Amino acid sequence: MSTTTSSHHLSPAFPGRAPWGTANKLRAWQQGAMDAYLQAQPRDFLAVATPGAGKTTFALTLASWLLHHHVVQQVVVVAPTEHLKKQWADAAARIGIKLDPEYSAGPLGKEYDGIALTYAGVGVRPMLHRNRVEQRKTLVILDEIHHAGDSRSWGEACLEAFEPATRRLALTGTPFRSDTNPIPFVGYAEGNDGIRRSVADYTYGYGSALGDGVVRPVIFLSYSGNMRWRTKAGDEVAARLGEPMTKDAISQAWRTALDPRGEWMPAVLRAADQRLTEVRKAIPDAGGLVIAADQDSARAYAKLLREITGHGATVVLSDDAGASQRIEDFRGSEDRWMVAVRMVSEGVDVPRLAVGVYATTISTPLFFAQAVGRFVRSRRRGETASVFLPTIPMLMTFAHEMEVERDHVLDKPKKDGDDADPYAEEADLLQEAERQQDEDTGDQDQLPFEALESDAVFDRVMYDGAEFGMQAHPGSEEEQDYLGIPGLLEPDQVQMLLQKRQARQISHSRKKPDQEANLLELPADRRPVVSHREMMELRRELNSLVGAYSHQSGKPHGVIHTELRRSCGGPPAAESTANQLQQRIAKVREWATRMR
Numbered sequence: 356m357s358t359t360t361s362s363h364h365l366s367p368a369f370p371g372r373a374p375w376g377t378a379n380k381l382r383a384w385q386q387g388a389m390d391a392y393l394q395a396q397p398r399d400f401l402a403v404a405t406p407g408a409g410k411t412t413f414a415l416t417l418a419s420w421l422l423h424h425h426v427v428q429q430v431v432v433v434a435p436t437e438h439l440k441k442q443w444a445d446a447a448a449r450i451g452i453k454l455d456p457e458y459s460a461g462p463l464g465k466e467y468d469g470i471a472l473t474y475a476g477v478g479v480r481p482m483l484h485r486n487r488v489e490q491r492k493t494l495v496i497l498d499e500i501h502h503a504g505d506s507r508s509w510g511e512a513c514l515e516a517f518e519p520a521t522r523r524l525a526l527t528g529t530p531f532r533s534d535t536n537p538i539p540f541v542g543y544a545e546g547n548d549g550i551r552r553s554v555a556d557y558t559y560g561y562g563s564a565l566g567d568g569v570v571r572p573v574i575f576l577s578y579s580g581n582m583r584w585r586t587k588a589g590d591e592v593a594a595r596l597g598e599p600m601t602k603d604a605i606s607q608a609w610r611t612a613l614d615p616r617g618e619w620m621p622a623v624l625r626a627a628d629q630r631l632t633e634v635r636k637a638i639p640d641a642g643g644l645v646i647a648a649d650q651d652s653a654r655a656y657a658k659l660l661r662e663i664t665g666h667g668a669t670v671v672l673s674d675d676a677g678a679s680q681r682i683e684d685f686r687g688s689e690d691r692w693m694v695a696v697r698m699v700s701e702g703v704d705v706p707r708l709a710v711g712v713y714a715t716t717i718s719t720p721l722f723f724a725q726a727v728g729r730f731v732r733s734r735r736r737g738e739t740a741s742v743f744l745p746t747i748p749m750l751m752t753f754a755h756e757m758e759v760e761r762d763h764v765l766d767k768p769k770k771d772g773d774d775a776d777p778y779a780e781e782a783d784l785l786q787e788a789e790r791q792q793d794e795d796t797g798d799q800d801q802l803p804f805e806a807l808e809s810d811a812v813f814d815r816v817m818y819d820g821a822e823f824g825m826q827a828h829p830g831s832e833e834e835q836d837y838l839g840i841p842g843l844l845e846p847d848q849v850q851m852l853l854q855k856r857q858a859r860q861i862s863h864s865r866k867k868p869d870q871e872a873n874l875l876e877l878p879a880d881r882r883p884v885v886s887h888r889e890m891m892e893l894r895r896e897l898n899s900l901v902g903a904y905s906h907q908s909g910k911p912h913g914v915i916h917t918e919l920r921r922s923c924g925g926p927p928a929a930e931s932t933a934n935q936l937q938q939r940i941a942k943v944r945e946w947a948t949r950m951r
Contacts, residue, residue, distance in 0.1 A: 382569060384559040385413040391557050392417060399523045399540050401500070404559040406528040406728025407570045411446055414496050414524055419450060422468065427494040427521050430454065430469035431484070433477060433513070435502040438679040440471040442704060443498065447471075463487075469494075474502050477516050478509045484516040492521040500525040501721070503539050513539040529724045561731075561757055565846060570731040571709075571740040572846045574853075575754040575817040576626070576837065579746040579826065580619050581929040582611040583808040591807065593929075597746035597814060605747065607804050609716050612745050613648065615655035617809030617913040618920075618927070619745075622829040623712060624656065625663050626813070626838055627743045631691060631710045634842035638738060641842065642685065643710040645694040646726055648717070653694045656714065660692050668692035706732045709842065711742040713750065723753040737843040746814045754817045808898075808912065810927030813837070816853060819846070823853040828926045893936040894928055900943045907950055919943060 381389065388402055404410045421427045432447070432454060434440040444456040447468075455463060458470040460483060470487075477484055488495070495517045497503060503513045517523060523540050537543070543551040564570040579596040584607055586592060594600050594608045612619040627643060634641045645660075647653035650672055657668040669685045671678050673696060685693050686705045693705070697715070711730050713723075730740035744750050813834040816823045827833035836856045844852065901915050908915075916928065923942055925935040 381412070381416060382409055383567065384557075384563070384569070385409055385416065388413055388557040388559070389417060389420075393420070395556075397556065398521070399525070399542070400557075401525045401527070401541055401553070401555045402557045402559075403527055403555040404557075405561040405564045405570060405731070406725065407732035408528075408559055408564050409569070410498075410526045410528065411443070414498075414526055415447055415450055415452060417524060418447075418452060418494055418496065421494050421522060422452070426492070428491040429463075429487075430494050430496065431488070431517070431520075432469070432471040432496045432498060433474055433503075434471065434498045435474060437473060438682065439498065439704075440473055441679060443496075444471045474509050474513070478512040481512040481516040485519060488517060489519045493517075494522045494524065495520045497523065497525045497540065499529075500527050500538055500541065501529060510537065510539050528728060529721050568736045569733060571733045571738045572818070572844075572849055573727060573731060573740045573742060573754075573757060574840065574849065575742050575744055576630070577744045577746045577751065577754075577814045577817065578619070578623050578626070578811045579814040580612065580622075580809055580811040581927055582608040582619075582806075584608070584611045585805040585807055587804065597748075606716065609745060609747055610804070611806040611809050612811075613652065613714050613716065614806035614809060614913075615652060615659060616911040617806060618917050619809040619811040619913075620656065620714065621659050621663070621913065621917055622811035623743050624659050626811075626829060626834065627710055627712050627741075628660070628663050628691070629835075629838045630741050630743075633839050634709050634739070634741070637842035638707070638709060640689045640707045641709040642690065642705060642707045643692045643712070644705070644708050644729055645692065645712040646715050646729075647694055647696050648715040650696055652714070653696045657692075657694045660694070664691055666691060668694050671695040673697055704732075705729070706734055708732075709738065709740055711740070713742060713744045718747070718749045720753055720756075723750065727757070735843075737845055739840070739842060739844055739849060751817070755820055757820075808916075810916065810929070812927065812930075818849060818853055821850070821853075823857045825857075828920075830921070890933060890936075893933055893940070897928060897936055897940050897943070900940060900947070904943050904947050907947060915943070 384404065388404075392400055402410065402413065404413070418427075418430050422430070430447075430452060432440065432443045434443055441456045444454040447454045452469070453467045454469050454471045455467045456471040458472070460480070463470065472484070487493070497513070497517075503510050517540070525538075525540055538553065542554045544554045545551045561570065565572055577597075581593065581595050583591060583593045586607075592604065592607070594604055596608055596612060600608065611617065614620065624645070627645075631641060631643045645653075645656050645668075647656055653670055653672065657670045660666075660668040669681055669690060669692070671681050671685075671693060675681075682693075682705065686707070693708075697717075708730050711726070713726060717723075727740075727742060730742060742754075744754065811829055813824070813827045813829060813831070815826075816837050824837060825833070836859065837853075840849070840852060840856075898912075901912055901919075904910075905912050905915055910918075919939045919942055920927070923935065923938045925931050925938075928936065928939075931939075
């Protein structure tokens with residue numbers, strides 16, 4: 356393979372619609388990384404490229420060159436999961452490199468050029484793989500190398516197995532971890548502050564990829580709302596997402612929002628599906644992914660999506676033997692929705708995914724970056740990605756820092772006079788994020804609670820570090836303005852359109868009649884005079900009637916509240932006027948009478 360072509364002579368968007376790992380032409384960054392590697396000819400090389408940029412194509416192109424020039428005689432690919440190792444084998448086969456993804460022990464068939472393994476597989480029998488590497492000159496490709504630091508045993512096994520390798524190529528889109536486990540075969544350099552950080556040999560970040568048209572711009576749509584839950588002590592607590600509160604309160608409000616029995620999740624899923632419908636006008640096969648925290652929630656979300664869309668959603672659980680096949684089936688179909696449990700680290704790679712719902716309480720930058728990475732793979736210039744989030748401070752920060760390039764910090768600074776590890780909390784969250792089981796682990800650090808009620812309010816849009824929009828209620832004209840953004844736009848067009856939508860929303864809110872306005876938006880002298888006791892009594896009466904109708908109809912409280920708002924209009928109960936509450940009370944009484 357010739358490497359004399361300058362990266363400046365290549366279109367930065369090549370390949371336009373290449374399947375996973377099968378490009379026959381290199382993008383500019385891939386050629387640049389090839390040039391850097393072939394010039395240095397290093398034993399170890401760390402390539403950091405944002406998810407969706409084409410790390411697999413780069414690695415397999417390099418593997419082909421090294422095999423062709425007899426630098427190595429075989430290839431070993433190590434991937435985080437069973438699903439990914441099979442994807443690697445399939446991608447390698449398309450360019451003539453045959454990898455055995457089912458290898459366990461013994462001699463390798465002569466028809467193969469190497470094997471594909473998981474980090475867990477290496478951890479079980481490191482000496483077996485060391486012997487294979489010692490017998491023949493080997494290129495070891497370590498995909499998502501940060502996973503080798505998931506446990507000391509995995510890291511030690513990789514060191515033991517692949518220390519004799521002729522060449523090692525480490526790949527990652529997220530080269531940072533929250534712990535201090537060193538990542539094998541990664542170099543660290545000490546900074547002026549005395550802290551050692553990982554050093555990449557070639558870096559291609561999200562900002563560069565976005566400018567080149569290699570990845571999609573991401574539009575984040577956040578939703579707030581009023582949450583109410585009951586603590587173990589029997590106390591009822593109410594809070595609004597996004598408002599200042601304690602760590603425990605944030606956690607419980609977040610979990611209340613994600614409860615499928617409330618109003619928040621149905622409203623957000625409905626909005627996400629509307630967004631998907633708009634995107635599919637320009638990208639007919641565009642799909643959506645809901646990232647759920649556990650199996651029960653995943654199944655409940657799938658049921659809600661069926662009610663919303665009239666079509667079933669593909670449910671993918673990591674402990675399901677058919678998970679990989681379900682992903683492949685969805686990938687090749689034109690189905691609208693997939694719901695996955697912690698499958699971010701399981702290798703969900705479906706380029707047509709364009710709309711996402713972040714419905715998990717995992718809050719590490721690593722997991723968030725991997726989650727958003729499921730939606731950024733660009734197949735044609737102008738595609739956009741949309742990710743729906745709860746208004747949680749940590750998630751808002753991650754969304755704003757999409758373009759920040761992080762390195763793995765090996766030494767953690769401590770606050771003066773504080774011996775505790777300030778990163779311990781995030782390390783625990785990371786460990787939770789990368790567990791392989793889906794069931795509730797029964798962690799005791801989260802206070803037991805019972806979700807009682809939730810509603811959703813469109814909060815804001817975040818794009819390219821800026822925020823747009825004002826709070827609006829689901830189904831309102833203001834929300835529809837943002838859900839209706841075209842699915843094919845250049846990044847600068849997205850920015851311009853968001854600015855116009857925001858200006859229109861502000862203008863519209865000023866002209867809105869009092870009876871249609873959000874109480875919080877009205878000046879004090881224009882708000883109806885109703886005592887807080889009267890409002891409390893109206894809300895109590897409404898909740899009581901909803902509870903009775905729930906028992907009568909079998910419908911969850913949240914579903915009934917959603918139907919009342921759809922029928923009568925208006926904001927969530929906590930922000931409704933006395934007249935709006937009275938209309939809903941009359942409506943639910945009417946429904947109850949019909950069922951007698």
